[in-house]
Amino acid sequence: xxxxxxxxxxxxxxxxxxxxxxxxxxxxxxxxxxxxxxxxxxxxxxxxxxxxxxxxxxxxxxxxxxxxxxxxxxxxxxxxxxxxxxxxxxxxxxxxxxxxxxxxxxxxxxxxxxxxxxxxxxxxxxxxxxxxxxxxxxxxxxxxxxxxxxxxxxxxxxxxxxxxxxxxxxxxxxxxxxxxxxxxxxxxxxxxxxxxxxxxxxxxxxxxxxxxxxxxxxxxxxxxxxxxxxxxxxxxxxxxxxxxxxxxxxxxxxxxxxxxxxxxxxxxxxxxxxxxxxxxxxxxxxxxxxxxxxxxxxxxxxxxxxxxxxxxxxxxxxxxxxxxxxxxxxxxxxxxxxxxxxxxxxxxxxxxxxxxxxxxxxxxxxxxxxxxxxxxx
Numbered sequence: 001x002x003x004x005x006x007x008x009x010x011x012x013x014x015x016x017x018x019x020x021x022x023x024x025x026x027x028x029x030x031x032x033x034x035x036x037x038x039x040x041x042x043x044x045x046x047x048x049x050x051x052x053x054x055x056x057x058x059x060x061x062x063x064x065x066x067x068x069x070x071x072x073x074x075x076x077x078x079x080x081x082x083x084x085x086x087x088x089x090x091x092x093x094x095x096x097x098x099x100x101x102x103x104x105x106x107x108x109x110x111x112x113x114x115x116x117x118x119x120x121x122x123x124x125x126x127x128x129x130x131x132x133x134x135x136x137x138x139x140x141x142x143x144x145x146x147x148x149x150x151x152x153x154x155x156x157x158x159x160x161x162x163x164x165x166x167x168x169x170x171x172x173x174x175x176x177x178x179x180x181x182x183x184x185x186x187x188x189x190x191x192x193x194x195x196x197x198x199x200x201x202x203x204x205x206x207x208x209x210x211x212x213x214x215x216x217x218x219x220x221x222x223x224x225x226x227x228x229x230x231x232x233x234x235x236x237x238x239x240x241x242x243x244x245x246x247x248x249x250x251x252x253x254x255x256x257x258x259x260x261x262x263x264x265x266x267x268x269x270x271x272x273x274x275x276x277x278x279x280x281x282x283x284x285x286x287x288x289x290x291x292x293x294x295x296x297x298x299x300x301x302x303x304x305x306x307x308x309x310x311x312x313x314x315x316x317x318x319x320x321x322x323x324x325x326x327x328x329x330x331x332x333x334x335x336x337x338x339x340x341x342x343x344x345x346x347x348x349x350x351x352x353x354x355x356x357x358x359x360x361x362x363x364x365x366x367x368x369x370x371x372x373x374x375x376x377x
Contacts, residue, residue: 001025006048007096011035011075013048015056028054028075036077040069045091047136049098051075053115057092057103070103072115081115095136095143100161102145106131112145112161122163128156128175129207149205171208174199178211183219185228189235197239200249213243217252221259226267232260251292258292258301261285262308269312279364282309286368294336302368303329303340309362310348323352324359327371335369 003014010030017024027037030052042059052075059068068090072081087105094101100121104110107130112122124145126132132147135155144166146155156172159165178199183192193216200212221232236257243249262285268278286305292298310325326341326349333340341349352359361367 002046004046004048006050006052008050010050011048011052011054013046013054013056015043015046017042017044017059024058026054026056028052028073028077030075035075036073038077040071044089047093047101049094050096051098053080053094053098055092055094055101057090059089068105070101072098072101081113081118083113089131091131091133093134093136093145096138100136100143102134102136104131104134104147110134110145112163121161122159124159124163127165128172128179132156149207153205171203171205174203175205175208175211178208178215181215183215185221185224189228189231190238193235193239197242200242209246209249213246213249213252216243216256219256221256221263224260224263226264229260229264229267233257233264236260251295251298254288254292255295255297255301258285258288258298258305261288262301262305265305266308269308274312276364278312283365283368286365290368296338299332299336299338299340303332306332306368307342307345309365313362319352320358320360321362322348323357324361324367324371326352327359328367328369331371332369 001014001016003012005012012029014027014029015025023039023041024043025037026040026043026046028035028048035052040058043056044059045057047055053072054075055070055072057068057070067084067086070083070085070090070092071079072094073079081101083103085103085105087108090103090105092101092103099115100112101115102110102112109123109125111120112124113120129149132149133151135146135148137144137146143161144158146158148155154169156169157165158167196212196216200209203209221229224232236253240253240257243253261281265278265281265285268274268281282305286302289298289301289305306325306329310322313319313322313325326345329341329345330349359371
């Protein structure tokens with residue numbers, strides 16, 4: 001049984017829903033006495049005013065129906081308001097004086113309602129997340145609604161009954177910032193990634209960490225020159241450990257590193273004389289992509305690196321090493337059961353096989369993904 005006290009502490013709202021498909025329980029207590037008790041389908045959220053006026057959201061059949069009944073009753077059980085909604089899994093609260101309620105469904109606007117008239121005073125679109133948990137509080141004689149991502153967490157932001165935002169937390173402002181920020185070649189990456197890493201470490205909100213990691217993963221590097229790409233690499237490598245605690249976030253960071261190393265290699269490979277940095281960046285690109293396996297983008301990225309490396313060896317007339325690179329793409333494809341070889345790749349493989357050519361692991365980098373032949377040796 002879960003319980004909530006009224007602001008004055010005189011009344012207590014108690015409720016329990018039954019996971020074994022039995023009907024749930026709702027009750028109002030004044031001191032040690034039960035003033036009202038009832039059974040309903042699935043009471044999942046409640047609120048209680050100083051007068052004992054009580055609101056509860058009955059989710060009907062969670063998992064089978066998205067609908068819910070919202071009830072407001074007096075301390076003796078007299079019903080004063082009822083709302084049937086098709087919106088999913090609403091959570092609720094009531095003001096201290098019992099005159100105003102708020103209903104917060106999932107993926108639909110919150111409703112602030114005058115209990116006596118039934119008038120919807122405000123429809124509020126959540127500023128962040130798909131649903132927030134409300135608390136109606138009285139500040140200087142006026143009702144305010146505090147929104148939280150979870151009932152146990154601090155308030156994200158507060159609105160007045162007319163829907164205007166009164167206050168914002170630092171976390172809320174960060175959520176708004178990361179919801180719109182985009183990373184590309186025009187930015188100074190070192191201070192930005194440092195800020196990303198610090199915010200990632202400091203927050204306890206999983207969703208904010210997800211947004212930060214995905215913002216890095218969505219960074220646009222297609223127009224970055226070699227100097228900017230090196231800056232991106234330095235910034236991401238400096239804070240790589242920050243994102244390693246969460247596997248998915250580590251992979252997002254690795255994919256972007258793999259892309260940055262690869263793009264530098266492409267720039268370095270345009271001339272006729274190639275510095276050792278070219279091979280070093282190719283190897284680090286492959287290592288970054290490999291650390292993000294088995295994600296498809298990592299497979300595709302690794303195949304892209306190998307394809308470019310094969311092209312370099314063909315230009316050097318080192319066909320046995322080029323052959324090995326194409327075989328690695330084929331092995332990667334076979335291992336994961338995905339299409340990675342292009343028609344050009346397959347043509348090269350047929351050409352080398354028809355010639356009876358032996359393959360040799362690349363001298364500068366070694367193999368990134370073992371071929372069946374190499375694995376058997």
